[in-house]
Amino acid sequence: MSDPRAQARPDPTRPAIGQPLARVEDERFLTGAARFVDDWVLPDLLHAVVVRSPHASGRLRSLETSQARAMPGVVAVYAWADIAACARTIPVRLAPLPGFDRFLQAPLAQDCVRYVGEPVAMVVATSRALAEDAAERVEVDIDPGPVVASLADALAARASVHEAGTDNVASRYTVSRGDPASAFAAAAYRRRETFRCHRQTALPLETRGLVARHDPVAGRLQVWGASKVTFFNRRWLAAALDMPESSVELIELDVGGSFGVRGELYPEDFLVPFAARQLGRPVKWIEDRREHLIATNHSREIECELEIACTAQGEVLGLRGRVLGDLGAYVRTNGGVVPAKAAQFLPGPYRIPNCEFEVVALLTHRTPVGTYRGPGRYEANFFRERLLDLAARDLGIDPVELRRRNLIGPDEMPFDCGVLCPYEPATQYDTGDYPMALERALDAVGGGRALPAPGRDERGRLTAFGVACFVESSGAGPAENARLRVLPDGRIEVGTGCSTMGQGHETVLAQIASDAMGLPVDRFVVHHGSTTLVEHGYGTYHSRAVVVGGSAVDLAARKLVARCAALLAQRSGLEPSMVDCREGRFMHRTGGAVLGTFAQLGAEAAAGDAEAIAATQVEDRFEVRKRTYTYGTHVAEVAVDPETAEVEVLRHLAVEDIGRAVNPLLVHGQAIGAAVQGLSAAFLDELVYDAAGQLLTGTLADYRVATADGFPRVEAITLEEHRSPHNPLGVKGAGEGGIVATAAAVANAVATALAPLGVTLTELPLSPERLARALRAARASPPPPA
Amino acid sequence: MSLPAARPIRLRVNGETVEGQVEPRLTLADFLREHLRLTGTHLGCEHGVCGACTVLVDGRSVRGCLMLALQADGAEVVTIEGIAARCPVRGEAVARGEATLSILQESFRDHHALQCGFCTPGMVATAHALLAENPAPSAEEVRLGISGNLCRCTGYVPIVEAILDAAQRLREGA
Numbered sequence: 001m002s003d004p005r006a007q008a009r010p011d012p013t014r015p016a017i018g019q020p021l022a023r024v025e026d027e028r029f030l031t032g033a034a035r036f037v038d039d040w041v042l043p044d045l046l047h048a049v050v051v052r053s054p055h056a057s058g059r060l061r062s063l064e065t066s067q068a069r070a071m072p073g074v075v076a077v078y079a080w081a082d083i084a085a086c087a088r089t090i091p092v093r094l095a096p097l098p099g100f101d102r103f104l105q106a107p108l109a110q111d112c113v114r115y116v117g118e119p120v121a122m123v124v125a126t127s128r129a130l131a132e133d134a135a136e137r138v139e140v141d142i143d144p145g146p147v148v149a150s151l152a153d154a155l156a157a158r159a160s161v162h163e164a165g166t167d168n169v170a171s172r173y174t175v176s177r178g179d180p181a182s183a184f185a186a187a188a189y190r191r192r193e194t195f196r197c198h199r200q201t202a203l204p205l206e207t208r209g210l211v212a213r214h215d216p217v218a219g220r221l222q223v224w225g226a227s228k229v230t231f232f233n234r235r236w237l238a239a240a241l242d243m244p245e246s247s248v249e250l251i252e253l254d255v256g257g258s259f260g261v262r263g264e265l266y267p268e269d270f271l272v273p274f275a276a277r278q279l280g281r282p283v284k285w286i287e288d289r290r291e292h293l294i295a296t297n298h299s300r301e302i303e304c305e306l307e308i309a310c311t312a313q314g315e316v317l318g319l320r321g322r323v324l325g326d327l328g329a330y331v332r333t334n335g336g337v338v339p340a341k342a343a344q345f346l347p348g349p350y351r352i353p354n355c356e357f358e359v360v361a362l363l364t365h366r367t368p369v370g371t372y373r374g375p376g377r378y379e380a381n382f383f384r385e386r387l388l389d390l391a392a393r394d395l396g397i398d399p400v401e402l403r404r405r406n407l408i409g410p411d412e413m414p415f416d417c418g419v420l421c422p423y424e425p426a427t428q429y430d431t432g433d434y435p436m437a438l439e440r441a442l443d444a445v446g447g448g449r450a451l452p453a454p455g456r457d458e459r460g461r462l463t464a465f466g467v468a469c470f471v472e473s474s475g476a477g478p479a480e481n482a483r484l485r486v487l488p489d490g491r492i493e494v495g496t497g498c499s500t501m502g503q504g505h506e507t508v509l510a511q512i513a514s515d516a517m518g519l520p521v522d523r524f525v526v527h528h529g530s531t532t533l534v535e536h537g538y539g540t541y542h543s544r545a546v547v548v549g550g551s552a553v554d555l556a557a558r559k560l561v562a563r564c565a566a567l568l569a570q571r572s573g574l575e576p577s578m579v580d581c582r583e584g585r586f587m588h589r590t591g592g593a594v595l596g597t598f599a600q601l602g603a604e605a606a607a608g609d610a611e612a613i614a615a616t617q618v619e620d621r622f623e624v625r626k627r628t629y630t631y632g633t634h635v636a637e638v639a640v641d642p643e644t645a646e647v648e649v650l651r652h653l654a655v656e657d658i659g660r661a662v663n664p665l666l667v668h669g670q671a672i673g674a675a676v677q678g679l680s681a682a683f684l685d686e687l688v689y690d691a692a693g694q695l696l697t698g699t700l701a702d703y704r705v706a707t708a709d710g711f712p713r714v715e716a717i718t719l720e721e722h723r724s725p726h727n728p729l730g731v732k733g734a735g736e737g738g739i740v741a742t743a744a745a746v747a748n749a750v751a752t753a754l755a756p757l758g759v760t761l762t763e764l765p766l767s768p769e770r771l772a773r774a775l776r777a778a779r780a781s782p783p784p785p786a
Numbered sequence: 787m788s789l790p791a792a793r794p795i796r797l798r799v800n801g802e803t804v805e806g807q808v809e810p811r812l813t814l815a816d817f818l819r820e821h822l823r824l825t826g827t828h829l830g831c832e833h834g835v836c837g838a839c840t841v842l843v844d845g846r847s848v849r850g851c852l853m854l855a856l857q858a859d860g861a862e863v864v865t866i867e868g869i870a871a872r873c874p875v876r877g878e879a880v881a882r883g884e885a886t887l888s889i890l891q892e893s894f895r896d897h898h899a900l901q902c903g904f905c906t907p908g909m910v911a912t913a914h915a916l917l918a919e920n921p922a923p924s925a926e927e928v929r930l931g932i933s934g935n936l937c938r939c940t941g942y943v944p945i946v947e948a949i950l951d952a953a954q955r956l957r958e959g960a
Binding site: 026129255257501 | 936
């Protein structure tokens with residue numbers, strides 16, 4: 001299938017929404033003119049390097065900084081004592097489960113270190129090279145302690161990550177719906193398995209970085225390099241530095257990817273602004289890649305014991321189990337999101353009336369955990385879809401047919417999910433035809449009613465298809481603001497509280513505003529990523545920028561048109577309803593003379609006319625009442641070499657209904673990019689720790705991610721069948737559906753290929769090493785004859 | 787500890803002669819970024835794996851983080867900032883005075899072959915060198931040719947299409 005080509009210019013005869021427009025952002029990236037945080041240079045700039053713990057666990061006996069302070073170019077070395085007066089612990093922004101406040105991290109270690117990479121000091125010097133030289137002279141004396149290096153260690157509680165003698169459970173809860181005990185007791189078929197998903201990180205290609213400048217005369221702090229949740233971070237930083245919020249500006253430059261990990265509040269987000277204020281000079285910190293792999297959030301490590309109950313005909317009656325989630329050494333900004341969402345999304349797109357899940361959030365002596373694109377969903381879909389395939393096999397039902405019998409149908413919408421997440425109210429899937437997406441995926445791979453049968457290719461490899469269905473939430477609240485202003489030349493400035501990490505929001509928000517105002521797309525200038533652009537902003541996460549940010553732009557744009565029309569109507573003695581706006585010109589509904597234009601009102605506003613200012617400068621806010629839910633099906637086709645355990649993904653197809661695609665080109669890019677990211681993680685990306693809590697995959701040569709030759713045959717089909725009723729645009733998120741079912745589908749394909757050899761596959765990643773081990777184990781103990 | 791003294795270098799960057807005094811440990815990438823302020827060359831790993839810092843040195847693609855500035859003494863270096871001026875552009879674009887992008891760069895835009903844009907300069911430099919060497923590559927050759935450049939956003943599929951399409955347009959003299 002050929003991918004869509006960009007349309008260079010909008011077609012003015014059609015709505016802008018729906019056109020695959022080339023991005024306005026692209027030229028600056030293609031010519032080297034973009035400005036990422038390390039490109040940002042200020043006069044008198046200093047450079048910071050963070051000194052990190054080389055041990056996973058231990059007591060900090062002493063920190064000797066005098067040698068470092070004497071090194072050339074060194075301006076300051078900060079340790080805990082230097083920041084203690086104002087340092088606060090890193091806050092829990094999301095999913096604040098009971099008990100978490102006992103496990104928060106200070107920006108620099110105080111008495112103990114709890115993971116390799118924990119900041120213990122920061123050196124500031126006149127160049128990065130000199131700061132690195134000096135950082136090597138900081139003597140960190142640690143009395144190493146016992147290490148909790150895995151989930152198994154955490155559960156066994158032979159050592160404690162925090163207070164001695166305590167178990168390593170940060171929080172624990174159970175959620176349920178229906179009557180699982182009765183359903184399981186009465187079920188004709190039950191099966192219980194333990195599944196594991198491995199530790200990964202999102203690995204944006206640009207590492208984190210910050211530049212901070214404090215102006216003591218103006219009492220103003222500016223921080224460049226912000227992303228994701230700039231307003232939340234500003235609020236915390238202002239409080240920590242005892243400054244008015246309005247005196248702190250967080251500014252986003254071009255951002256080289258996030259996928260969830262960038263822009264959370266990290267220790268450096270305090271340390272760098274703190275140093276800039278202390279020293280009265282701007283300070284830059286750029287994370288290096290080795291540092292990134294130990295300092296930026298990890299994610300995904302979950303062990304899940306899951307049991308299914310079915311009728312003999314394959315009707316799923318119940319699902320219950322236990323989710324063990326690794327939070328790392330401290331509870332950080334994302335709180336318990338990862339294990340909580342893994343549990344919540346275990347039932348997925350199926351009606352499964354009876355569920356019960358225990359969630360145990362555990363601490364280990366490893367890098368703290370946060371969200372990574374499709375947090376919890378990627379894992380949950382793998383656990384559930386793998387178990388469905390095992391159940392289908394046991395019951396002698398085709399795996400597609402088993403799913404077909406249990407997928408929620410369009411006549412069951414909105415579907416009540418109950419309360420499967422303890423810190424959120426009851427949820428409902430909004431709209432959709434889940435079986436339809438399954439059929440669309442089957443049609444696309446030529447499967448008819450079932451997947452094509454497994455076989456062998458000409459090289460003797462085992463080939464098979466795998467399927468996985470999913471539902472994915474998007475458009476998280478609480479709200480978003482947008483501010484529009486008419487410029488004197490008639491162009492419209494759009495400010496949003498959303499941030500952007502490469503998705504193309506400058507183009508997409510202009511398309512939304514274009515339709516709302518009836519003006520060409522190129523009349524809009526979109527600004528994002530400063531805490532000064534709107535009164536309140538929330539940021540970009542949970543596939544919300546178009547759903548929530550776009551809806552705010554739509555509301556503000558319509559309000560702007562209405563206000564301008566009302567002003568011109570009033571001046572002409574007309575009822576506002578009698579004035580129409582056509583391509584930037586206001587006129588009487590029945591035609592006739594032009595009463596005014598945006599350009600004219602913009603010029604009046606620029607000249608100071610109070611009425612024109614009120615009409616042409618508008619801020620509005622979209623409040624999220626309910627989330628939107630996309631859904632779809634992934635199908636993977638693989639060939640597995642039974643000798644080498646090497647897997648080739650012959651094809652991966654992601655089908656997702658997002659309701660309405662504002663820019664199909666960008667939506668397709670999100671889907672394909674996410675799918676390859678997910679496949680990469682299913683086979684390659686794995687953060688490996690040894691028993692001492694040392695990260696063994698500390699370079700990009702060791703922590704491998706997909707390259708261009710890895711997964712060339714990835715396709716995506718975007719459906720626009722069922723819009724969301726929960727926002728004025730009818731849109732749903734488009735950033736995460738491409739990744740969330742990749743591991744599930746491809747693992748089912750690999751498992752189906754290897755099933756004749758007696759392999760039961762329950763763990764990620766599907767690396768040759770792990771598959772070879774599974775093959776050896778299967779050969780050593782052949783299954784009993786059927 | 788005292789550092790070895792800075793030494794003079796002289797090279798051509800994007801067609802201009804450049805002179806500098808560089809510490810022996812300074813990489814070519816840092817020289818371009820910090821001394822010349824050519825910040826289109828990005829650093830993604832500083833250990834030679836990600837390819838974001840790829841530039842053209844005497845026509846070949848080179849990782850700017852693995853070459854010292856001293857080693858580039860006397861070389862002809864082209865960075866993303868200078869690529870459009872040194873590579874074929876569309877005739878009509880020149881006529882309209884819009885020749886800011888080479889055909890390859892345009893093709894990246896047309897195929898949505900970039901999202902965050904951080905890998906893009908290195909990817910474009912690698913692709914330019916690839917097409918200079920092999921003007922009619924197969925899809926497989928393109929995939930292998932750019933397999934030393936990491937992209938975390940696009941999944942590479944549109945990048946491969948952009949390069950194949952650009953190759954065809956260049957062969958047709960578009």
